Amino acid sequence: MSRPTAPGHREDEPTIPGRPPEEPPTPGRPILSCPPEGAPAGRWGLVWGAVRGRLGTLAGWSLVEALPGLGLGVALARAVDDGFAAGRPGTGLAWLGVLGLAWVVGAFGARQVVLVVAGIVEPFRERLLDRLVRGALRTGGTAAVARVNLQVELARDALAAVISVIRAFVFGVLAVLAGLVALAPGLLVLIVPPLLLGLGLFAASLPALARRHRAYLLADERTTEAVTTVVGGLRDITAAGAESRVEADLDAHIGAQARAGFRLARTTGARTIALALGGWAPVVLVLLAAPRLEPGVVLGALAYVTQSLVPALGSLVENLGASAVRLSVALSRVLEAAPPEPPPVPPEPGRGGSVRLRGVRFAYGPHAAPVLDGFDLDLREGEHLAVVGPSGIGKSTLASLVTGLLKPDAGHVRVGGARADLLDPAWRTLAPQDAYVFKGSLRENLAYFGTGPVREAARALGAEELLDRLGDEVDPARLSPAERQLLVLVRTYLSPARIVVLDEATCHLDPAAEARAEEAFAARGGTLIVIAHRLSSALRAQRVLVMDGTGVALGTHAELLAGSPLYADLVGRWTPAEIS
Structure with a gap:
């Protein structure tokens, strides 16, 4: 079949894109592709890209939300020592009123924090879905869209949990420390060392906890997939007389998941020790030092520890590892189904319209x-x-x-x-x-x-x-x-x-x-x-x-x-x- 060729064509012309043209056009709207040069890549690069633009806003509203935790102990101590214990109930009520006002302001800050987190995780979800659909269109694997869409939702929820846990801990602890400085700086000696020890123990156990939680999630996925396959083929299994073999296969999956669950449970024991050491040991130390302190100071310190420090630390040790692992596994599934899109290339110099x-x-x-x-x-x-x-x-x-x-x-x-x-x-x-x-x-x-x-x-x-x-x-x-x-x-x-x-x-x-x-x-x-x-x-x-x-x-x-x-x-x- 004859194929006419345009005049001026050279068979030895290169076909690999060369340097960019001198005057490239400017697209009218952004094109989703690989991260720009210098940008982080991979799972955590995607997370950082979603979070970094809103960090300042998130920190600002988190400080507003932390106002009740900051003023809790000081307001209670002044209300007791300078008010009710001193025979001035008006002063005590005034301090409690200040604390109530702080709760109102903190509630407004909490509302704004929720909106900021939503402004992070919803675009993150949309970017993942966009990448997934683009990958399906590029590779023809449209079935992957429906299969991995659940992982996108899990990634969105896990990212929201990770942001919430870390944010609550950081600003909760900062509020407690700042409040203790204002209340009685000497109390820091009773609270900071056990807190650091508890955090150190938790940090040391986190890699093993992450590995075992990941293993448990993967074992759960394999069990679910095996059960789904069996349920869909019950008639054929019965017709072929394969009940015993299928039962043994399912037993193996369930047993593997149970063993992964037991290993995970043993590792989570470290979380209880970390919480006891970093959260409840300061309570004991404050109570031991109570005879040498004013009643209001003791009440304020205990309020800081039990109402702010223990919940923040408990949320961190209970949820950070699990949420981070869920986020990592879900992103791995999405990235496997939608590999990075090759970056767009410019035409070769002098051949832009060929x-x-x-x-x-x-x-x-x-x-x-x-x-x-x-x-x-x-x-x-x-x-x-x-x-x-x-x-x-x-x-x-x-x-x-x-x-x-x-x-x-x-x-x-x-x-x-x-x-x-x-x-x-x-x-x-x-x-x-x-x-x-x-x-x-x-x-x-x-x-x-x-x-x-x-x-x-x-x-x-x-x-x-x-x-x-x-x-x-x-x-x-x-x-x-x-x-x-x-x-x-x-x-x-x-x-x-x-x-x-x-x-x-x-x-x-x-x-x-x-x-x-x-x-x-x-x-x-x-x-x-x-x-x-x-x-x-x-x-x-x-x-x-x-x-x-x-x-x-x-x-x-x-x-x-x-x-x-x-x-x-x-x-x-x-x-x-x-x-x-």
Whole structure:
């Protein structure tokens, strides 16, 4: 099968992306990809990326929430020693009123903390889902989306728990220490050493606790999977007489999970010792020192320890290890199902608008007949190509391959010298037949890919009257198919793309409007590929690609009339109105 090649093509041209072009376009909106250079990668890199932007706000509202814990002991001590014990109940009530006011302010801070945490974990969940869906679209593993979606929810909940536990402990302890300094600095000697010992013991046991909790979670997953498989195949198991073998297999899974649970339980004993040492030992020490202290000071110190320190430490040792392990396991599942997306690459210098297909084969499924097989094509920078052929012959498939929406089963597609599916999306854009316009402002609809001179684009495409009539808001339900296509054409025109593919994107326009749109894109600069809806598109193009399912023909309109029976037949069947 003859495959014409564009003049100026060199077979020894490199196909590996080189250095970036001198003037890369700026995408209109961010593209999710690998972390930027220097950014943390992996599970905890994702967590840090979700948290770091809100740390200041979280700390500020946590300080507000910690006000009751900060003033608790001091207010109680002053209320007793300076108020009720001194015979001044008004003073005592005033201090209690101050404490009550602190609780009101702290409650407002707690509400804001919940909102800040939600502002961290919900975008984190959305990013994980986005990555999961992108990975499924990239690899074809759409079944993984449903299977791993539960892990995304678990990761979201576990991250919220980790943030809450660490935040509550840090600010709870800071409030206790600051309150003790204000109340009686000498009490720090009774409280800080056992607290540090308890934290040290907990930190020392945390690696083993994390390992054993992870082992237990994995054993639980294996047991659940085995039980689910058995329940789904009970009839076949009975028919095959395999009850004993299946029972032994399930016993093995349940036994492994039980052993993992026992090992985890033994390790968690260290948490009880850490809590007793860091939380309850200070209570004993304060009580032992009580005869040498004022009653209010003792009451305040005990309030700090029992109402703030012990709950914060207990929450830390009980929940941090389990939540962190759940977060780690869930993120591992998500990352396994959705590996990092390769970063977008720029085209090679001087080849930003070139298109090259070599030996491309593509079929919609392993057992389907190929739509393209052994397909070759070369386009120069700035060329205007029209693609014609019968419906269902593969024209839209070609458009999707060039724009990187599909990957070939064999061969390669290079756009600007780079693989089409890896090329920065800012360099190429596809306007499909089904124009997508969403409800919102006109600016949001038109600036989807990038910003630019809207009036100039509207004037070039003949859309000024439509834009004036729409005003600021766009309601797709009130637009005709032709009007939606015209808006999408303006959006595409404003994009920074050097390669534009119009896949019957003007089929609802009248011939004159279609001609104006194609001439505007041709004059815009860059490479233009038009999947033709009318013969007039072929007449305006520099070259025409004819697809018939068994071969292709490439040439000018005149060359194809003489050398392609299919093209001559298509021309003969087009009406004069369609080519006027």
